[in-house]
Amino acid sequence: MDKSKIHPTLHVGSPNIGNRERFLRYVDEMFDRRWLTNRGTLVLEFEKRLAEYIGTKHCITTCNGTKGLEIAARALDLTGEVILPSFTFVATAHALQWQGIKPVFCDIDRDTYCIDPTQIERHITPETTGIVGVHLFSRPCDTQALQSIADKYGLKLLFDAAHAFGCSHHGQMIGNFGDCEVFSFHATKFFNSFEGGAIATNNDELAEKIRLMQDFGFREMDEVVHLGTNGKMTEVCAAMGLTNMDEIDSCRETNKRNYCAYKEGLAHIPGIKLIEYAPNELSNWHYAVVEVGDEYPLSRDELMIKLHEQNILARRYFWPGCHQMEPYKSAMEKVTVNLPTTKKVANRVLGLPMGNSITGDDIQRILLEMSI
Numbered sequence: 001m002d003k004s005k006i007h008p009t010l011h012v013g014s015p016n017i018g019n020r021e022r023f024l025r026y027v028d029e030m031f032d033r034r035w036l037t038n039r040g041t042l043v044l045e046f047e048k049r050l051a052e053y054i055g056t057k058h059c060i061t062t063c064n065g066t067k068g069l070e071i072a073a074r075a076l077d078l079t080g081e082v083i084l085p086s087f088t089f090v091a092t093a094h095a096l097q098w099q100g101i102k103p104v105f106c107d108i109d110r111d112t113y114c115i116d117p118t119q120i121e122r123h124i125t126p127e128t129t130g131i132v133g134v135h136l137f138s139r140p141c142d143t144q145a146l147q148s149i150a151d152k153y154g155l156k157l158l159f160d161a162a163h164a165f166g167c168s169h170h171g172q173m174i175g176n177f178g179d180c181e182v183f184s185f186h187a188t189k190f191f192n193s194f195e196g197g198a199i200a201t202n203n204d205e206l207a208e209k210i211r212l213m214q215d216f217g218f219r220e221m222d223e224v225v226h227l228g229t230n231g232k233m234t235e236v237c238a239a240m241g242l243t244n245m246d247e248i249d250s251c252r253e254t255n256k257r258n259y260c261a262y263k264e265g266l267a268h269i270p271g272i273k274l275i276e277y278a279p280n281e282l283s284n285w286h287y288a289v290v291e292v293g294d295e296y297p298l299s300r301d302e303l304m305i306k307l308h309e310q311n312i313l314a315r316r317y318f319w320p321g322c323h324q325m326e327p328y329k330s331a332m333e334k335v336t337v338n339l340p341t342t343k344k345v346a347n348r349v350l351g352l353p354m355g356n357s358i359t360g361d362d363i364q365r366i367l368l369e370m371s372i
């Protein structure tokens with residue numbers, strides 16, 4: 001029997017979709033203008049609103065977060081080796097490797113799952129040019145510690161902020177840290193533009209370089225002044241982004257309500273620990289990630305299979321860690337890899353369905369399946 005007929009499928013990355021009429025109005029106007037891409041009206045308006053929202057001088061849109069990371073890495077002149085966590089989506093590593101930069105994997109902090117600043121210095125060599133911190137599952141890195149290390153060794157500091165749009169750290173919006181920060185607006189993210197991304201920075205010179213690079217290096221018609229690529233966002237994506245901007249606060253509230261429902265229910269299940277968000281900071285509450293501990297009667301993978309059998313598509317993001325994926329795994333075959341916290345966390349975490357389509361009843365159904 002088709003199980004989706006008994007229970008609808010619940011996804012981790014179910015998209016948040018704003019007001020359809022407003023979106024269609026934007027699209028209608030776009031067709032009237034006959035301007036579909038190449039820094040059109042909607043992209044320019046979207047960039048202005050993004051920069052206002054996060055309080056940065058610049059926020060340059062890109063076609064996706066991965067391209068944003070690639071462009072940011074090039075604009076920062078990263079070469080040689082760059083230190084990053086292994087416990088992240090593989091795009092963080094691929095964006096470096098794709099342009100011949102060697103990703104050097106560092107262990108993570110046991111509490112935040114973000115790169116552990118105390119482990120970074122041992123990876124620094126004469127080839128190191130930068131550090132990439134990832135604000136994993138919406139929880140910020142220790143930005144101050146990372147900045148101190150970057151300053152001490154003259155390294156560039158880039159943040160992969162794919163998960164952290166709409167979050168603050170020490171009272172400041174994510175987007176304002178390091179040399180620049182890169183967001184993803186993929187469909188599965190808290191805030192989406194179908195596909196898309198943006199690079200936020202307060203550095204005028206860097207912003208100018210990024211703008212040139214994402215449009216083939218064009219300054220004026222026929223005038224190419226820099227090496228560039230095609231990293232542009234389309235107008236229809238900007239229309240989705242603008243539509244969803246009006247719903248940010250209500251999405252945040254729904255996520256918070258869902259997170260709190262999980263927290264209350266999971267408190268009664270021994271061996272299951274939900275990640276915590278800092279109480280005095282703004283969060284997008286988009287990730288209900290649990291650690292499955294020894295006290296729980298099932299392993300993480302057994303729990304995942306059990307949930308999948310009930311159409312609850314929990315995901316073991318980001319197992320097994322980038323260093324266990326190709327091409328990094330083969331490249332590191334002869335090297336001793338010592339990432340004990342990454343290994344432990346990657347073997348225990350499970351992301352539960354979140355997003356605005358998930359209801360309180362859905363969460364009760366998930367909790368019931370998890371209560372053994």
Ligand code: T4K
Nearest residue numbers: 011012013014015064065066089091162184185186187188
């Ligand atoms: N850095 C970090 C830390 C990231 O997490 C990501 C992306 C990036 C960089 C790169 O940013 P982008 O270049 O993607 O902008 C998904 C996403 O494709 C990816 O954007 C995301 N991270 C990653 C964590 O998740 P998959 O391969 O897991 O996607 P998929 O197709 O399995 O979908 C995930 C879940 O979402 C499924 O349960 C189905 C559901 N879903 C998905 C889509 C697209 C829906 O319900 N509706 C949808 O439209 O990578």
